[in-house]
Amino acid sequence: METLHNETTISLAQLLAHWQGHRGLTRRVIDAFPEDQLFSHTIGGMRTFKELTMELNSMGATGAHGIATGEWKELNKLPGAAELDVNPKTKEGILRLWDWSTDYINNVWPQVHPTRLQETDKAYGQWEGPVWWLLYYFIDNEVHHRGQGYVYLRSLGIEPPPFWDR
């Protein structure tokens, strides 16, 4: 664990607010899709935005849980998730998963130890790195795919919500 002498860059509470700000914007992008196009529209052989969103749904609450506890589980194995429909067939079902994850992240975050982000862990038993790097991967991956959702929406003639509004 690296020692950071007298550096105060960003707090855990600020990181949570930053992540949740992005998540709120991503929710509005999901919601901006017409139901059918969310499940069918694609460009250049890429995944639909439903599929991209489900990738994000697989790494939100589970990622926060892993950061907070060191346990890396699938979504339906998290406490309270047994009743969740993790294979939603509607926009409403996707958004329900999203909102459940948002609450889960808020609730588990206070368990993150003050120096946890400087530890090394292996996310989902596969990706090894500093915990801050894992957290930033979850956030950056969301921004990356959401940016792709912006192009999908524009190509459908729909104006996406503004990027800066979180």
Next chain:
Amino acid sequence: METLHNETTISLAQLLAHWQGHRGLTRRVIDAFPEDQLFSHTIGGMRTFKELTMELNSMGATGAHGIATGEWKELNKLPGAAELDVNPKTKEGILRLWDWSTDYINNVWPQVHPTRLQETDKAYGQWEGPVWWLLYYFIDNEVHHRGQGYVYLRSLGIEPPPFWDR
């Protein structure tokens, strides 16, 4: 300025490496565009990737300079930039600006004070917020627009460099 009691989330050196990792990937995405499509290809009335890249070029070195010094300047007003072509008409010219900025960021970053990210500043005299928030905006905006570049490349039948490779 918020006091962060005993929290070590991410160091300034790690933030620099994180940003530069993203910048290296974005450079490969720019380079993956055929010269003509970089300046002409668009989807749904959006800007070309050249225009998106030039937005990023306007906020890289200048953003790091602002974070390090509190001075917010246009690119061609930075020390050593007077000879730069800040309106490039070729991919080579865009990449030259990119590489110049990458070096500039590396060189100015050690001037960032250990508690600077918890200060509030007004970037370019316009956007006021915590300095960490300004830094994250620069990075996130790059990830956002680069994700759009991925769709442009896919729509041209070109495989983009992998997202995780930084």
